[in-house]
Amino acid sequence: MSASVNGVAFGLLAFAAIGGAIGMLSSRNVVRAAFWMLEAMTALGGIFLLLSAEFVALAQLMVYAGAVSVLMLFVIMLTLRRREDAVRSLDLSVGAVVMAAVFGMVIYAGVLGYRPVPPPMPAEPPGVAALGEILFTHWMIPFELASVVLLVALVGAVWWAGGGDR
Amino acid sequence: MSVGLNSFLALGAVLFALGLYGAVSKRSAVMVLMSLELMANAVNVNLVAMSRFLTPDVLTGQLFAIFIMVVSAAEIGLGLGLVLAIYRETKSIELTTMDKLKG
């Protein structure tokens, strides 16, 4: 494992991710926005793969590109009475642009000035097996808690969406 | 050509700022939730990149990214459930109409 990664692949994927994000924010149609988000999420999956985090990449694809996108599309479908409702105004907000831009620039400047000392790189990336081992030994309790969180969220979401007034 | 940690952090920063803009400006609840997802993803990029370049032999960053995914999946489920519940009440998912807490 080297201290840097393929720049061409990174450039393409970063372009796709940022392009997807911009497409999502600048599309008037909510359905299209959801598909742009899907595109950005898929590109980020590629980024994770580039960072030799295969499991995170697969989870990214399944959770974001798969489940979350489908959920979004379902809610869009359920909350649209007519096809035309999908088209909305762009909601441009100068204040938000300025604040987000300042925020982004400050962090960006900080990032560019950040010069960490690279540690010695191991010959091989740790891989999925190592991740699984740590996850089920050292991180056992957080892992189980995460499943409880998911269960609670599932029940809560069903309760809310299914008519909590019963 | 090859790139290191800083490029990834910069990508994360740009995505986070974009998500932030969307979360603040969009009036559709669904669009806001999408923007939130984008921000969570930007954070994940940072975490995984840090893990890859700074602590290559321990996987803490990746594990955190996974936990963030769990939490944001839960969040999106609840968020969309809420959106549906609100939609049933008010027949609208505009955030501007949700001002019952107005002082």
Added chain:
Amino acid sequence: MGWVAAIPLLPAGAFALMAPMSRKARNAARWLSVAAMAIALVMSLFVFAETWGAAKEAKHAKLAAASAEAVPGESSGELAEVYRGTFTFGRIGETELNFGILVDPVSAAMLVVITLVGTCVQVYSIGYMHKDERIGWYFAVLSLFSAAMLALVLADNFLMLYLAWEVMGLCSYLLIGFWHEQEAPRRASQKAFLTTRVGDVGFALGLAVMYKASGSFDFDVVLGEAAAWAPGVALACALLLLFGAMGKSAQVPLHVWLPDAMAGPTPASALIHAATMVAAGVYLVARALPIFEAAPAALSVTMFVGATTALVGGLLGAVQHDVKKVLAYSTISQLGYMFVALGAGGFVPGMFHLVTHAFFKSLLFLGAGVIIHACHTQDMREMGGLAKRMPWTTATFTAGSLALAGIFPLSGFWSKDEILTALWNGQHYVTFFVALLAAFVTAFYVARLWFRVFTGYAHHPKAKEGHAEMLAPMVLLAAITAVIGFSSPAFAGFLGHKGHWPAIGMAVGSSAVALSGLAVGWWVYGRPGAKLTTDSLKHRFGYLYDMLAQKLYFDHAYDAVFVRPFVNGSDALSRFDLRVVDGAVNGVAAAWNRLCDWSWAFDVRAIDGAVNGLGTSVRKAGAQLRKLQVGRVQVYQKYVLGAVVLLMLMIAMKGA
């Protein structure tokens, strides 16, 4: 030859460029798709030429080697590999994920077929779809489909093949449901997607078995090892792959989606549901043939499925009234022929029939498109007498029909003959006669279609010939159909087998069968004075006709066996939910309410008194602050964000 990778990437690029465009820009950019396909065609021809040369050299080398040994003669059937390149895009554990490209005679031949038919269809579509307001999207999806199909035939491993396979399924869904404003295309697209998905599950499981057995997806590794697998493993893998292929290639009993798929645009049907995508199943089985050969039972199953399909498809086609559905059932039947050939171990006949069928069936579909445009109906009972009005269409359609029926010298004759020869030589006599019967039925419905559409009473005396850009591709395809048959032995040699000219006895026999089928068709439908109704047939074969007209009850059976129990099961689950789950939740809620009541009582008595005094003073302060609270969450969000930005700026200043 690294530029081979550009062949699928060109149409993929066209899709990537067109997909994000606005509808207007996309409609204007349709030439992009056509141009990408045309360039891909030229490149494919170069690849083919290069592969042809390499295959010839390999053959000479092999012959030299063979003559040195004692036994010359039958070549082993190994394919001359021309180019291979892999691009690793990721690793999971020990396994590398590869995009691999493999150019050998099979893929080179498929490349030419796909790009040639693809280009014809795209040029034709410019004329056919010119009035549609979403023509740009149509071309974009057509491009994506072509890219996936080209990637499928270039793949050097099963995983990439599977990826392309699924993308094709998606495109098929999108194109069948292209006119999704109408009910029928929408339903048909879902039916097609779900039915092929049933097969795809088999394919995926087959891949899992394959990976378990050999730890790789590479054609080389897997197919090289297949002979050494345990027979059970090979059988399971082969049957699962076959199941996937059956879904994609619409073999009985998974054929039900293809006739409905005709709700899509006709040129798309020509490309996807006649020439290329449905043939992908045949291609898969042909590629994986060593696995099938390792488990002879799988070969028998393949042959059985193919023979059943060939006959059933033909019979069902003979009672349809919709022109496109007749062609769809005919496609099913011809795909069955290919499976029969593969099941008999006839790699070359199967592939050759795939190639010839791609040309003549897409030709027939394109012709049907012109006819439908002219008559504004798909029901052939309302057509007739078109021969005088549409000479070009009639000529090309006739060529396609005769090829389908298997009449010398058109292409269908040669490939069908090869299949029958392979069956006879393999001593599969029962299958041979079933195939012969299917050939007879094929000739019959071809005659029925032809006489109904082109002769007899003219329902549409003002029908007009199609545009030039629609006719030109048809003429090209007809020309190919007319001559390609003569390449039959050369094609076999190209694929590394010894080619033969058809034996005279077989040729005469199959021609006689085809001609008698045509004659019967003419007697019933074309004879002067023949009543152009189905009544006479209906009366004579009442029960049989009903059965065929109801598509042998496949749809009814699926509805009763799968769809309705599923709906009933959902209902039962919902009742369970209401009674058991909700009961439990309500109980908990009631207990909680009780607790809250107690807490409330305590609240009112003990705490309120103390708090009220404090409360009034806070309320006064709050009255001032409430002006800040507009109640809209995003305004609060802006406050927070502003504060954070300020804080960050301060920190940054301080640090600087």
